[in-house]
Amino acid sequence: MKHLRILTYVAEVARHGAIRRAAERLNITPSALTRQIQDIEYELGTPIFERVAQGMRLNAAGELLVRHIRDQRADLDRVRSQIADLSGVRRGHVALACSQAFVNHVVPDEVEAYRAQFPQVTFTVQVRDHVQAVAALAQFEADLALVLQPPPSADMQVLFSCRQTLCALVRAGHPLAAEAGPVRLRDCLAHPMALPDRSLAIRHHLDDALARRGTPLTPVIESSSLEFLRNLVLREDAVSLQVPSGIPDDPRLRFRPIDARDLAPMTLILGQLRGRTLPVATAKFADRFASSLHQRYGLEAA
Amino acid sequence: MKHLRILTYVAEVARHGAIRRAAERLNITPSALTRQIQDIEYELGTPIFERVAQGMRLNAAGELLVRHIRDQRADLDRVRSQIADLSGVRRGHVALACSQAFVNHVVPDEVEAYRAQFPQVTFTVQVRDHVQAVAALAQFEADLALVLQPPPSADMQVLFSCRQTLCALVRAGHPLAAEAGPVRLRDCLAHPMALPDRSLAIRHHLDDALARRGTPLTPVIESSSLEFLRNLVLREDAVSLQVPSGIPDDPRLRFRPIDARDLAPMTLILGQLRGRTLPVATAKFADRFASSLHQRYGLEAA
């Protein structure tokens, strides 16, 4: 929308901390940009940026204004979506931040199903760890977040949650694949472990449990990529630890849940920014997503 | 603020229901205005006005947009006020809608006290009846409302409330002024009555009470102006009914509370629009006003 142009300028300068860099991204010259900023500061009767040698830094007034700008854009999006909705065409955009574990089938399946019905709705899916995902919500970079074990945050409003039991993941033919049903953690640790690294919630969960019991952990392979770990498990008799919803349907892979005595289940959460009214399309998608997760993984936890 | 220009156009056309009238108020020509409206409709991909022979009527999409515009302007006001606040100068504006009863000393005293401390804060005080005052809040035409017995409304959030006992108002020398303390309603009705008309909450309250008891009421004088009624009472031995907070400090006037057996006290309410975050200056004024009312008239009612 045209009238947001100037506000966009402010937001962009704030984001980059420098007029020249912001001007480049906005495809205008620094001179034009500096003048617009000055205009706004004049209208407000106070500077909103602190001029430092390295560029521009928001001051307190600027922080307030930028927050207003973000709110205002989000609200306009919501209104546009509502308007599109009542004209019959379901347009809109959904920005989702999710953990790596869900890029296999959980999110793609859901997006596919939704787009089959409303092809006018577009999506962006960003893979973020559980901390960054919550931050993305607060920054309005994402409308929804689907994550494992997010840090408790007042900003996050839970739309759905359930328990996910960690599973030992091995290739077909691995000794652990001989039996079915729960497996004890110590039986896993007897084999070489290929584990997520500390950027992933799964690893934090495991480390916490082992630290409490004083069991040392010496993974043979560590990676920030679950996909890499799966590919590795296919090639040698290592054991990985993943959540079932993140394991693709591959006949060469086998997985067994870790016995509940050894490892508490993790929490899967679909959430949005607390207090935010989502655009129609986004809200409807969130709704369906929640009930679809409900069907797949059972009741919401308390 | 400059970027709100176009949005103001929409709001003004919506308010007047006609481009030409709106254009006149905006000091531009109808042609310029029609083009701006068309631009917005193009950007939104849908008309926001229904063209009728008599002018322009908002359609559903327009309603949504206009609501957004109102919210957005209110939020900007709040941000500007916050910014002014943190730069040390307490600027801001307070728009108050109040019942006639409070223009004598309640509101002027409070405004004076506040302006003595923060002369940069400006005020508009609109006198509205109890129904219109609540509407003014919802329309963002007022930030605060001070009224008697407002209709219950989900839009209204109570900041302070207390009870006000209706009083018989007479001039000094009137037979009723001979005694002090509560007076029975039937003793008043024995004299010619000079009453507020049905545009005022006091009259509704009285009518309700009398209707329940089947007592007929034949006022000699009716007026929508409390001030007129007081001036009349000064000139002849009539009895008026007013709330004590609306009676000026005039040695020629006497008033005695109506006995509680005859007439329940009325409710005085200071309120704002539910869910709205008021600008700093306004919020602070509301705060002081509430505690000042508290000191004058006692505890909040439940």
Place this chain on the structure above:
DNA sequence: CACCCTGTTGCCCGACCGGCAACGGGGCAG
């Protein structure tokens, strides 16, 4: 049918926005 009101359109001008080039100033390496 004429008249009045409505919104709308073609044409034109002026103001505003953005581009270009140059300037003042702070941080940093030689």
Place this chain on the structure above:
DNA sequence: CTGCCCCGTTGCCGGTCGGGCAACAGGGTG
């Protein structure tokens, strides 16, 4: 200390967009 680089800023100029004027299309009304 000096030259260099990057920072924001300013004077000047051109294109674009907003607004004014006058005329047009259409519905309601006497």
